[in-house]
Amino acid sequence: MEIPNPETNQPRTVLIDPVTRIEGHAKISIHLDADGQVETARFHVVEYRGFETFCEGRPFTEMAAITARICGICPVSHLLAAAKTGDKLLAVTIPPAAEKLRRLMNLAQICQSHALSFFHLSSPDFLLGWDSDPAKRNVFGLIAADPELARSGIRLRQFGQALIEALGGRKIHAAWAVPGGVRAPLAEGLKERVLGQLPEMFAIAERALALFKQLMDTKLGEEREVFGSFPSLFMGLVGSDGRWEHYGGGLRIINAEGSVLVDGLSEDAYASVIAEAVEPWSYLKFPYYKPLGPEAGSYRVGPLARLNLCERIGTPRADRELIELRQRGGRVVSGSLYYHLARLIEIVACLEGIEALLNDPGIEGRHVRARASVNALEAVGVSEAPRGTLFHHYRVDANGLIEKVNLIIATGQNNRAMNRTVTQIARHYLDGAHLSEALLNRVEAGIRCYDPCLSCSTHAAGSMPLQVRLYGADGALVEERIRG
Amino acid sequence: MTVITLTIDGRSVATASGATLLEAARAGGSAIPTLCHLEGLSPVAACRLCLVEIDGDSRLQPACVTAAAEGMVVRTTSPRLAELRRTVIELLFTEGNHVCAICVANGHCELQDLAVAVGMDHSRLPYRFPSRSVDLSHPLFGLDHNRCILCTRCVRVCAEVEGAHVWDVGWRGEHCRIISGLDQPWGAVDACTDCGKCVQVCPTGALFHKGDGTEEKEGHPEQLQVLVRARQQGGAP
Numbered sequence: 001m002e003i004p005n006p007e008t009n010q011p012r013t014v015l016i017d018p019v020t021r022i023e024g025h026a027k028i029s030i031h032l033d034a035d036g037q038v039e040t041a042r043f044h045v046v047e048y049r050g051f052e053t054f055c056e057g058r059p060f061t062e063m064a065a066i067t068a069r070i071c072g073i074c075p076v077s078h079l080l081a082a083a084k085t086g087d088k089l090l091a092v093t094i095p096p097a098a099e100k101l102r103r104l105m106n107l108a109q110i111c112q113s114h115a116l117s118f119f120h121l122s123s124p125d126f127l128l129g130w131d132s133d134p135a136k137r138n139v140f141g142l143i144a145a146d147p148e149l150a151r152s153g154i155r156l157r158q159f160g161q162a163l164i165e166a167l168g169g170r171k172i173h174a175a176w177a178v179p180g181g182v183r184a185p186l187a188e189g190l191k192e193r194v195l196g197q198l199p200e201m202f203a204i205a206e207r208a209l210a211l212f213k214q215l216m217d218t219k220l221g222e223e224r225e226v227f228g229s230f231p232s233l234f235m236g237l238v239g240s241d242g243r244w245e246h247y248g249g250g251l252r253i254i255n256a257e258g259s260v261l262v263d264g265l266s267e268d269a270y271a272s273v274i275a276e277a278v279e280p281w282s283y284l285k286f287p288y289y290k291p292l293g294p295e296a297g298s299y300r301v302g303p304l305a306r307l308n309l310c311e312r313i314g315t316p317r318a319d320r321e322l323i324e325l326r327q328r329g330g331r332v333v334s335g336s337l338y339y340h341l342a343r344l345i346e347i348v349a350c351l352e353g354i355e356a357l358l359n360d361p362g363i364e365g366r367h368v369r370a371r372a373s374v375n376a377l378e379a380v381g382v383s384e385a386p387r388g389t390l391f392h393h394y395r396v397d398a399n400g401l402i403e404k405v406n407l408i409i410a411t412g413q414n415n416r417a418m419n420r421t422v423t424q425i426a427r428h429y430l431d432g433a434h435l436s437e438a439l440l441n442r443v444e445a446g447i448r449c450y451d452p453c454l455s456c457s458t459h460a461a462g463s464m465p466l467q468v469r470l471y472g473a474d475g476a477l478v479e480e481r482i483r484g
Numbered sequence: 485m486t487v488i489t490l491t492i493d494g495r496s497v498a499t500a501s502g503a504t505l506l507e508a509a510r511a512g513g514s515a516i517p518t519l520c521h522l523e524g525l526s527p528v529a530a531c532r533l534c535l536v537e538i539d540g541d542s543r544l545q546p547a548c549v550t551a552a553a554e555g556m557v558v559r560t561t562s563p564r565l566a567e568l569r570r571t572v573i574e575l576l577f578t579e580g581n582h583v584c585a586i587c588v589a590n591g592h593c594e595l596q597d598l599a600v601a602v603g604m605d606h607s608r609l610p611y612r613f614p615s616r617s618v619d620l621s622h623p624l625f626g627l628d629h630n631r632c633i634l635c636t637r638c639v640r641v642c643a644e645v646e647g648a649h650v651w652d653v654g655w656r657g658e659h660c661r662i663i664s665g666l667d668q669p670w671g672a673v674d675a676c677t678d679c680g681k682c683v684q685v686c687p688t689g690a691l692f693h694k695g696d697g698t699e700e701k702e703g704h705p706e707q708l709q710v711l712v713r714a715r716q717q718g719g720a721p
């Protein structure tokens with residue numbers, strides 16, 4: 001789908017439909033120093049070319065659909081962030097039932113997205129081994145090796161998707177969350193249906209947790225130390241009472257020791273603590289915590305960040321797992337392999353949250369949308385996407401036409417951590433000056449810890465289209481490998 | 485009432501004299517695609533989608549304004565017409581900016597339905613990407629020129645049914661566009677009664693209720709006929 005570039009009036013390709021999306025390669029460069037040791041590695045993101053300018057001149061009511069289409073990988077997160085920003089442009093408090101329904105959808109989204117990441121994309125690596133046949137190291141290989149686990153992962157994902165679909169009409173297409181609330185109240189019969197499925201979903205999540213914890217303690221002991229294990233800041237939303245949060249609350253930033261640097265910050269003030277660096281080799285912007293500068297101020301977001309930031313989750317099963325996570329990895333867990341464990345814990349938290357919301361009579365309210373015209377010209381909306389904190393920031397004219405947009409996405413915030421992870425893995429596994437298959441597999445897995453929302457990353461495990469380049473100290477290309 | 489008989493798509497059709505070919509064809513069970521035509525408004529034959537073949541006439545004629553005549557032999561479908569209709573739809577898509585995925589009318593759009601009907605899976609013509617504006621100055625409604633196909637339904641309904649004549653067609657050629665008042669922002673036109681009839685009859689997502697998001701606009705052009713009939717007949721429907 002193409003829309004014009006307002007400045008040049010020239011065609012510009014917009015990746016709107018995930019099916020017709022041009023499938024990119026994950027581009028990685030590894031740079032050696034004079035001694036032939038890995039100096040640094042970079043994960044180049046070449047998507048998201050200036051998509052903020054597409055929005056200029058459009059009614060702000062279209063933002064949900066525009067962003068959900070451009071970022072086809074987590075449309076629900078963009079719907080919610082856009083709707084929350086829209087609420088603030090209307091200057092309305094949305095009906096309580098609408099907030100509960102939006103929360104329900106976000107939990108369903110986190111649940112299905114984490115299920116995809118863990119069961120389909122990542123578990124073949126853990127279960128089948130790094131050096132297993134790449135043709136089998138994917139979800140089909142997993143079905144052959146552990147049909148029960150593979151099937152249960154598919155069930156869990158379907159559960160989340162079906163709930164999203166039941167709320168939003170169609171899986172990802174409808175802009176169901178709108179400025180002022182949501183479009184439709186809870187459908188008849190949905191509550192009973194979903195509550196009836198929950199016991200099976202809890203069992204699936206708990207079986208996967210038991211399995212993965214055991215792997216972390218045994219087979220994955222080395223990866224635990226090599227896959228993105230470094231101190232860093234963490235950022236995300238936290239509830240006012242220190243509880244795990246995914247929709248409301250305030251921003252918190254902690255350091256590797258767990259000291260709170262920022263707490264209870266309104267998203268409106270994000271720019272007072274977060275700055276965005278631009279790098280010549282990537283289209284993504286690199287947000288960082290201003291007072292510490294681009295390097296030391298880089299932070300991680302997403303499941304592990306959320307669990308590191310909160311005091312507790314606030315639901316019994318997930319809290320038990322959180323305590324165990326901290327026993328394994330410390331109060332602030334710094335190894336990115338733990339992102340997978342954090343995802344499984346969050347799945348449990350989502351299931352418990354879905355159960356609590358559905359049992360809350362308030363969610364059945366019929367009044368779900370507040371109507372108003374534009375009452376504020378600038379607003380920031382935030383939500384926790386499965387992959388991390390997502391900011392939408394709009395400025396509109398008096399009629400509601402977009403003048404300026406800034407989006408801060410999870411993958412941008414995690415980009416520096418991904419670079420450090422790839423660097424760490426390259427240092428450990430680079431065999432002389434040769435790019436081996438084993439290295440490529442581990443680089444892929446290192447990136448997958450963050451579940452980046454790039455089209456290349458949604459390929460099945462073992463087949464992520466990769467372009468890895470190795471550069472010598474003089475900047476000359478030593479070797480290139482392209483896969484996929 | 486005089487009745488005339490003609491042949492449409494091989495079928496013999498009887499109709500009142502003075503009926504258009506479109507009326508006769510529909511009565512006889514032939515579906516002719518239309519876009520600018522809307523029952524209850526005066527015909528303008530702007531879109532050329534309803535063109536048909538008439539024996540003995542080398543030119544194609546728009547069914548919505550051509551009178552049916554005794555003994556006429558008419559074809560509403562042929563490879564030539566199919567090709568032509570597809571081209572008309574491609575022209576409409578390529579001269580504006582139609583991003584259906586984010587459009588208020590997505591799923592409820594006459595232009596989109598016609599694209600499906602004529603088998604337009606892609607455009608063979610290049611997109612022009614004109615630079616057009618969006619007018620959100622009216623308190624209740626919005627106009628996105630990017631999606632306007634200049635069918636003039638809004639112009640006609642406002643002048644002929646509401647009697648306010650807010651809309652006109654301004655400028656020429658590629659600059660041609662719908663204007664309100666004397667080319668003022670819609671919100672500044674005092675003549676507008678805020679009735680919303682133009683929004684209701686617009687076949688695309690060009691006119692919409694402000695605040696409507698993607699896929700939320702469901703126009704009901706057919707409601708116009710209820711109004712027109714009620715006015716003509718006075719009593720019960």
Ligand code: SF4
Pocket residue numbers: 581582583584585587588589590591593594595596631688689690
């Ligand atoms: S007006 Fe119709 S064809 Fe045009 S963008 Fe909207 S849905 Fe698509």
Ligand code: SF4
Pocket residue numbers: 631632633634635636637638639662682685686687688690691
């Ligand atoms: S605004 Fe709608 S009704 Fe008016 S001319 Fe354009 S497409 Fe037709």
Ligand code: FES
Pocket residue numbers: 517518519520521528529530531532533534535546547548549
């Ligand atoms: S419907 Fe006849 S020309 Fe448009």
